Amino acid sequence: MCLGILFVLAFVNLRGMQETGGIFMIPTYLFIACLLGMIAVGVAKAFLAGGHPVPVVSPPRLGPATEAMGVWLMLRAFSSGCTAMTGVEAVSNGVMAFREPTTRYAQRTLTVIIAILMVMLLGIAYLAPVYGVAATVPDGPGYESVLSQLLGAITGKGAFYWVAITSILAVLSLSANTAFADFPRLARAIAQNGFLPNSLKLRGRRLVYSQGIYALAILAGVLLTIFGGVTDRLIPLYAVGAFLAFTLSQAGMVIHWRRNPGPGAARSMFINGLGATATAVTVVVVLIAKFIEGAWIVVVLIPTIILLMKAVEAHYKRVERATRAVGPVSTAALGEPIVILPVEQWNAVSEKALRFAWQMSSDIRMVHVDCGEEDTADLRRDFPTLIEGPARAAGLAVPQLVVVESPYRFIVRPILNYTSDLEKANPDRTISVLIPELVESRWYYMLLHNNRSEVLKALLTFTGCQRTTIVNIPWQLPD
Secondary structure: OHHHHHHHHHHHHHOOHHHHHHHHHHHHHHHHHHHHHHHHHHHHHHHHOOOOOOOOOOOOOOOOOOOOOOHHHHHHHHHHHHHHHOOOHHHHHOHHHOOOOHHHHHHHHHHHHHHHHHHHHHHHHHHHHHOOOOOOOOOOOOOOOHHHHHHHHHHOOOHHHHHHHHHHHHHHHHOOHHHHHHHHHHHHHHHHOOOOOHHHHOOOOOOOOHHHHHHHHHHHHHHHHHOOOOHHHOHHHHHHHHHHHHHHHHHHHHHHHHHOOOOOHHHHHHHHHHHHHHHHHHHHHHHHHOHHHHHHHHHHHHHHHHHHHHHHHHHHHHHHHHHOOOOOOOOOOOOOOEEEEEOOOOOHHHHHHHHHHHHHOOOEEEEEEEOOOHHHHHHHHHHHHHHHHHHHHOOOOOOEEEEEEOOOOOOHHHHHHHHHHHHHHOOOOOEEEEEEEEEOOOHHHHHHOOOHHHHHHHHHHOOOOOOEEEEEEEEEOOO
């Protein structure tokens, strides 16, 4: 179910931001209305009953206390409560998505979100003990969420219950969209600084950063699979990552105000410093309290991701140094290349490649690998009449037939070795390998052929021969 929801989110986001907002608006408003309605009805019933309302559907009986109230229990409760505050960062991450004036609309949106969140948290915190509702183990027998128990206790399990619980499911599913909205833009910003692959900087056909969406969907799918779809196990991981980001951003603002003093800078530095301290304490508490429940992954992943990003940056710097042009284009040592034309047998595909080779160079080597088959004898017999004779008659250079022995019936490796040896023997010339390729009209027909040309191209690409070029000569097979 989680992977299906993930697929829907990725698909919708690939369609574009405007469509995404329209689809998510209705369930979001329905969720807010149902939860606020539940709280209003629950508070009214509790007030009329003198603080002891009778549940419509009685919640599961509370078991005996397993541990006394202490510092450790308080820390765990605090860490669990802090996870409810994650998500508000989506507004600050997505300020650029608001219309002008962006700052004002972002501030209003954040204020509304925080106000609704406070009302919901306070209402649930009040109603849960009044109706005898408590949390149950997510993957244990008889599990039922706190919201489901509250809805049943306050309104019963009729039409309103199912509408509300459906809206909760939809919003919980769609809440992952904050990552889809922000991660691609964040990945683009990091890629622009050279710490992530350049493909993350590119917009797709619908002007979204599709590569970032694909990457997020794949990584999220892996995490969901590892944790068996129990998202409660992932919340500690998410909380640590979110509050660590809060800490770093607030600390960064403190440094900003210190480097750029001005009117109000001291006040802003104090507020940001207080925020950095509070979120840093939260990170430590959540990390300690939720370490065994999944927060340990963050301890492993964050250093690993930093090392990977540094490795990406080092790679791009190495590529830039290696490919930097130090001056005007070089015009020295220009001449015809030595053309290598691998030939399995003489046919229309080979003929097209040879005709192109004559337009490139007068030094053509037709390379055939002899594995003891009849093709070698046929090629030797037909070469003078089918190739050498017509070439002399037309005043063209006669190709050199090179037969490479392969007693162990290797095909690709002898061609690679011949190309490498030829490049070493001719340090002042370039080598062009023309690869004839039969192209079928249907992709599944390719399963009926050996496709050695693809293997040869791939291996030639990674041999490290700087003066060897690869030219693909496709021959389209008609329907």
